[in-house]
Amino acid sequence: MERFIRSVRAECTDRMLIYNEQHARSVLAEYAEHYNSGRPHRALHLRAPADDPDVIPFPAQHIQRHDVLSGLIHKYRDTA
Numbered sequence: 001m002e003r004f005i006r007s008v009r010a011e012c013t014d015r016m017l018i019y020n021e022q023h024a025r026s027v028l029a030e031y032a033e034h035y036n037s038g039r040p041h042r043a044l045h046l047r048a049p050a051d052d053p054d055v056i057p058f059p060a061q062h063i064q065r066h067d068v069l070s071g072l073i074h075k076y077r078d079t080a
Contacts, residue, residue, distance in 0.1 A: 015072060027069060034068050038075055
């Protein structure tokens with residue numbers, strides 16, 4: 001839990017202006033989803049938990065960027 005709090009502060013709340021409790025809850029919910037399923041994990045050899053383990057990653061010809069938290073975090077996916 002301490003690691004999550006440190007990460008959310010460093011990567012998210014220290015870089016955003018939070019307006020009210022509802023805004024804070026929505027920001028934290030979106031970041032928690034990214035933290036748990038979208039970011040690379042060392043234990044998984046820098047693959048995200050949501051990645052398909054049967055797919056061998058190759059250099060992508062076409063990559064699409066998806067912004068999280070209004071562009072504070074970027075996710076990249078192969079479109080081919």
